[in-house]
Amino acid sequence: MQQENRRIILFTGHFGSGKTELAINYSIKLTRQGQAVTVVDLDIVNPFFRSSEVRDVLEKEGIRLLSPNFVGTTVDVPSLPPEIYSVFQSKNSKVIFDVGGDDIGATALGRYYPYFMQEPYRMFFVINARRPLSSTPEQIIEMLKAIESHSRLKVTDLINNTNLMYETNLNHLLEGQEIVEQVSEKLNIPIAYISGVAEVIEQLPEQYNKKGFPIDIYLHPPWDREDEV
Amino acid sequence: MSKVLMKGNEAIAEAAIQAGCRYFFGYPITPQNEIPAYMAKRLPEVGGCFIQAESEVSAINMVYGAAGAGARVMTSSSSPGISLKQEGLSYIAGAELPCVVVNMVRGGPGLGGIQPAQSDYFQATKGGGHGDYHLVVLAPSTIQEAVDLVMEGFDIADQYRNPVMILGDGMLGQMMEPVEFRPLSSKRELPPKTWATTGYTGDRPRNIINSLFIDPQALEEHVKRIYRKYEEIKKKEVKVECYNCEDAEIIVAAYGTTARIVKSVIQKAKREGMNVGLIRPISLWPFPTSTFEEWAQREHVKAFMSVEMSMGQMVEDVRLSVNGRKPVYFYGRTGGMVPEPNAILSEIKKVIGGVSR
Numbered sequence: 044m045q046q047e048n049r050r051i052i053l054f055t056g057h058f059g060s061g062k063t064e065l066a067i068n069y070s071i072k073l074t075r076q077g078q079a080v081t082v083v084d085l086d087i088v089n090p091f092f093r094s095s096e097v098r099d100v101l102e103k104e105g106i107r108l109l110s111p112n113f114v115g116t117t118v119d120v121p122s123l124p125p126e127i128y129s130v131f132q133s134k135n136s137k138v139i140f141d142v143g144g145d146d147i148g149a150t151a152l153g154r155y156y157p158y159f160m161q162e163p164y165r166m167f168f169v170i171n172a173r174r175p176l177s178s179t180p181e182q183i184i185e186m187l188k189a190i191e192s193h194s195r196l197k198v199t200d201l202i203n204n205t206n207l208m209y210e211t212n213l214n215h216l217l218e219g220q221e222i223v224e225q226v227s228e229k230l231n232i233p234i235a236y237i238s239g240v241a242e243v244i245e246q247l248p249e250q251y252n253k254k255g256f257p258i259d260i261y262l263h264p265p266w267d268r269e270d271e272v
Numbered sequence: 273m274s275k276v277l278m279k280g281n282e283a284i285a286e287a288a289i290q291a292g293c294r295y296f297f298g299y300p301i302t303p304q305n306e307i308p309a310y311m312a313k314r315l316p317e318v319g320g321c322f323i324q325a326e327s328e329v330s331a332i333n334m335v336y337g338a339a340g341a342g343a344r345v346m347t348s349s350s351s352p353g354i355s356l357k358q359e360g361l362s363y364i365a366g367a368e369l370p371c372v373v374v375n376m377v378r379g380g381p382g383l384g385g386i387q388p389a390q391s392d393y394f395q396a397t398k399g400g401g402h403g404d405y406h407l408v409v410l411a412p413s414t415i416q417e418a419v420d421l422v423m424e425g426f427d428i429a430d431q432y433r434n435p436v437m438i439l440g441d442g443m444l445g446q447m448m449e450p451v452e453f454r455p456l457s458s459k460r461e462l463p464p465k466t467w468a469t470t471g472y473t474g475d476r477p478r479n480i481i482n483s484l485f486i487d488p489q490a491l492e493e494h495v496k497r498i499y500r501k502y503e504e505i506k507k508k509e510v511k512v513e514c515y516n517c518e519d520a521e522i523i524v525a526a527y528g529t530t531a532r533i534v535k536s537v538i539q540k541a542k543r544e545g546m547n548v549g550l551i552r553p554i555s556l557w558p559f560p561t562s563t564f565e566e567w568a569q570r571e572h573v574k575a576f577m578s579v580e581m582s583m584g585q586m587v588e589d590v591r592l593s594v595n596g597r598k599p600v601y602f603y604g605r606t607g608g609m610v611p612e613p614n615a616i617l618s619e620i621k622k623v624i625g626g627v628s629r
Contacts, residue, residue: 058306059279059448090303090386091446116385173277173450175286176313207277207450264447265529265610266536 044072044256045235049165051138053152055190056169057177058144061204063094065169065238066141067101068258074104079136081107084114087121087151088143097261107136123151131158146189156195167235168198170226172205172219180225187230200235201227202256211239213246220251275452280415281306281445284374284438285314287422288346290453293372294320295345297334299327299353302386303442304376307348328353332360332373339369340481342468344426348374350442351392352383354400361435362401366483368498370429372422373407374438376445379608387608388442388529393585396439397557404495406502408436408509409556411527415449420456421554427460428509432501433467439556441581443529443610505558512560513552514567516542520549522623523567525578525590527553530611534579537616548620549573556586564593574627577601579616581609599627 052069054062063086070080082101084094094101095110102108109130112122130138142148152159168187170177177183187198205211205219216239227234236256237247244257278286285307288296296311308324315322325331331347338345349357354375364371377392379385396409408428412418418440425436469479485491513531516538517523526534531552541548551567553560567573575598578587587602594600603619605611 059277059282089446090442092448171277173275175276175278175282176310178276207275208448210275210450264443264532266532266613 045253047073047137047165049163050134051140051159051162051164053140053142053164053166053196054169055142055149055166055194055198056144057171057174057186058088058148059174060144060169060171060177061206061238062144062169063092063141064258064260064262065167065202065204066139067094067097067261068256070101070106070139071104073137073139074106080139081109081130081136082139082141083127083130084108084110085123085127085140085151086143086148087111087123088145088148092262094141100261121151123154127155131155131161142194145186146193149190149194152194152196159196164196164199166196166199167202168200168232169202169204170219170223172203172222173207173215178222180222180229183222183226184229187226198232201232202236202238203234204238206239211243213243216243216247275450277448278415278451279306279446279448280418280440281376282310283415283419283451284348284422284440285310287419287453288372288426289314289318289320291344291423291426293344293346293426294318295338295343296320296347297323297325297331297338297345298347298349299325299331301350301353303378303388303445304348304350304374306445307374307376328356329360332357332364335371335373336360336364336367336369339364339371340367340469342465342470344430346372346374348376350376350378351380351389354392354395358395358401361407362403362405363483364435365401365405365407365498366403367481368433369435369481370426370433371435372425372429372438373435374422374440377439377441379606385608386442388444388610389581389606389608390441390528390530391582391585391606392439393556393580393582396437397559397589405498406434406557408432408434408505408558409439410436410511411439411554411556412444413528413531413552415444415447416451417554418444419451419453424456427456427462430462430465431460432505434501434505439528441529442608509555510558510560510562511554512563513550513554514563515550515552516547517549517551517567519572520547521572522575522577522620522627523549523551523573524620525551525553525564525576525586526580527556527586530579530581533611533613534616537613537620540613540617541620546620546624553586559589559593561589561593564590565595568594568597573598575599575601575623577603577620577623579611580604581611582606
């Protein structure tokens with residue numbers, strides 16, 4: 044993983060692109076480098092499969108997690124707690140924003156706009172080219188622009204996270220890479236990482252070695268949870 | 273077409289489009305909002321029409337109209353919204369119109385919650401609305417199966433002129449899996465829609481869509497004719513999966529998401545030396561009665577247990593099918609709680625302990 048100089052890090056993208064898994068993995072890696080890390084679950088779109096479900100895992104790592112009010116309950120209200128403002132006040136912790144999918148999810152960033160203007164941020168745009176509606180450069184660019192417009196922020200880095208979950212192989216990732224490279228060229232935004240499970244990332248050709256970002260999978264459906272079966 | 277990674281809700285919407293559905297009328301509710309959101313984006317691209325109605329009542333009546341005009345049409349909702357659609361569904365069934373309705377079930381009763389549940393089984397399979405009628409109810413347990421069943425569901429609806437319900441749950445709607453959109457394995461002979469109200473031009477008798485009968489005898493004849501159709505559906509459209517039933521000491525009945533949890537329980541039971549089977553109804557109506565009858569007659573099967581995300585609804589159909597031949601037990605969680613594999617296993621152990629003594 045590359046050196047992370049910026050304090051505020053945002054994960055955005057099409058819903059289902061893998062933002063949450065990446066945000067979890069990124070925060071754990073930063074913590075293990077000795078950084079204090081706070082994760083903000085800012086997802087106002089998804090009712091489940093979200094970072095707040097792995098509160099135990101994050102807290103065990105020493106990561107502070109801020110979740111929307113009523114998360115994991117049956118109250119379907121996208122209400123964000125005032126504690127989130129605290130991450131802009133005390134500057135001793137890196138902050139990872141796990142943003143909800145699409146431009147709808149990115150809208151939640153708008154209210155923090157004045158704070159994002161006060162210090163440099165890194166805004167990742169996560170791409171899974173095996174997702175419908177984000178499988179061509181044109182579709183991806185349309186989505187990226189919409190997210191920028193709704194959040195009033197600029198994407199600084201792309202992540203190629205092309206995958207078919209447990210069926211992913213190296214070809215899927217490399218096909219995705221071609222598409223993400225086209226996006227990168229057209230928009231002049233660098234590709235920071237190529238991510239996937241370790242077995243696939245290990246097979247990346249040498250030219251991509253520095254960009255490989257192996258991840259562990261933390262969100263599982265109930266029939267796949269290891270502690271249960 | 274190559275595989276793509278999709279959320280259950282999106283996959284269901286795309287499957288409908290691939291099946292020729294060009295009209296969608298709905299009203300938002302969690303956890304199925306990705307269906308209307310996807311339809312709103314995709315339908316204009318394929319020359320279709322998406323309308324967010326002012327209510328569920330309005331949406332189902334738009335479906336009634338489009339189906340009457342012979343269009344392939346779908347609506348989707350989750351439990352409280354499906355309750356609102358019941359009057360319309362009864363009218364559609366009475367007027368014998370084809371359509372597909374998706375229910376991504378959440379916890380109830382009342383406004384309930386937004387987490388996955390299976391407590392709309394009675395509503396889906398026993399009528400829901402008023403009068404003598406049935407929906408064909410299909411319950412996928414994977415996203416690929418959801419895709420395949422939605423596509424086949426449109427054909428079943430057209431073939432029998434009857435509404436088809438896809439009964440999922442919040443988990444199936446929200447989770448992601450790789451899927452493929454492939455042509456149906458069995459091609460059906462679909463009758464031309466000569467009854468559709470497409471505009472009178474004088475070259476055929478006028479078509480009238482109606483569910484009102486002034487003469488009680490005519491209504492009885494109408495209902496009896498619909499019931500002959502249901503008999504045919506019961507003969508031809510039962511779908512069921514039997515898993516690990518050979519030599520099973522106890523057979524679990526479960527559908528949808530719960531069936532997937534039960535499958536991982538069965539593997540764990542096997543490692544602990546227990547033989548547990550699963551009968552997974554895929555069509556909840558028509559119910560796979562004869563499959564339960566057959567296994568109930570096997571000597572190695574000591575008991576049945578229905579596992580549901582409800583207080584016990586499908587278990588009644590299991591009991592009717594097993595018909596006293598073997599004891600039928602029940603384990604369930606409700607209100608949006610998903611049964612945990614270890615809890616199911618310990619219930620199975622209790623039953624095995626009880627029946628083999």
